[in-house]
Amino acid sequence: MNRKRNVYAGGNDLEERKPVIMVDMDDTLNDFAKTYWKNYNEMYGEQVDFQTVNNWNLQQFVRPDVDAYGLLRHPGLFRHLPLRDYAVEFMQHMYDRYEVYIVTDSPPGTSHCDAAGAAYSNPADDKRKWLAEHFPFLPQDRVIICAHKWMIAGDVLVDDKPATFEKFTELGKKCILMDMPYNQHIDTKWRAHNLREAEQMVEAILQESAPATSVVR
Numbered sequence: 110m111n112r113k114r115n116v117y118a119g120g121n122d123l124e125e126r127k128p129v130i131m132v133d134m135d136d137t138l139n140d141f142a143k144t145y146w147k148n149y150n151e152m153y154g155e156q157v158d159f160q161t162v163n164n165w166n167l168q169q170f171v172r173p174d175v176d177a178y179g180l181l182r183h184p185g186l187f188r189h190l191p192l193r194d195y196a197v198e199f200m201q202h203m204y205d206r207y208e209v210y211i212v213t214d215s216p217p218g219t220s221h222c223d224a225a226g227a228a229y230s231n232p233a234d235d236k237r238k239w240l241a242e243h244f245p246f247l248p249q250d251r252v253i254i255c256a257h258k259w260m261i262a263g264d265v266l267v268d269d270k271p272a273t274f275e276k277f278t279e280l281g282k283k284c285i286l287m288d289m290p291y292n293q294h295i296d297t298k299w300r301a302h303n304l305r306e307a308e309q310m311v312e313a314i315l316q317e318s319a320p321a322t323s324v325v326r
């Protein structure tokens with residue numbers, strides 16, 4: 110059943126519009142951490158197990174002579190990240206049922222004015238191409254690049270970052286936490302261990318949020 114409008118106006122008006130679902134990319138739809146640490150280990154001859162990285166601050170886990178955040182400029186890093194199991198089905202279902210937006214942060218890449226000879230990287234465009242490859246049904250204008258995700262108007266966010274989850278909770282906004290080693294300190298019933306669980310939780314949160322009747326699709 111089509112709703113009367115699809116415009117998010119804030120507030121609990123889910124009987125009148127499609128819910129807006131916001132989906133993170135890194136370590137939500139793809140295996141970022143596993144790939145990042147594989148690259149690091151290969152480049153520096155180290156043996157960091159990504160499952161032991163139990164803090165959001167990457168710098169604590171690399172050698173002192175390595176810029177952990179500089180490694181985010183590794184050419185093509187965000188273009189070739191492995192897709193998580195059920196990611197295509199999850200996004201297809203979100204797209205079919207709701208207003209779905211990708212909400213992702215992106216590190217800076219190589220700008221036109223950077224020093225000549227710098228290894229070229231453009232994480233934001235690599236992310237857009239990755240999305241177009243794996244989710245061709247998703248319009249390109251459904252991508253919001255933003256670090257402060259709690260500023261985005263939407264009903265449910267799926268994300269792995271502890272600070273984002275905590276900020277959403279503090280503001281009374283809904284967030285499903287994708288299980289990762291660095292967010293184990295968070296105690297929530299909205300912890301999803303995979304995207305099948307995340308999909309079930311999206312449905313459950315919307316059912317809880319529906320004012321009088323169940324959510325109509």
Ligand SMILES: [Mg+2]
Binds near residue numbers: 133
């Ligand atoms: Mg993430």
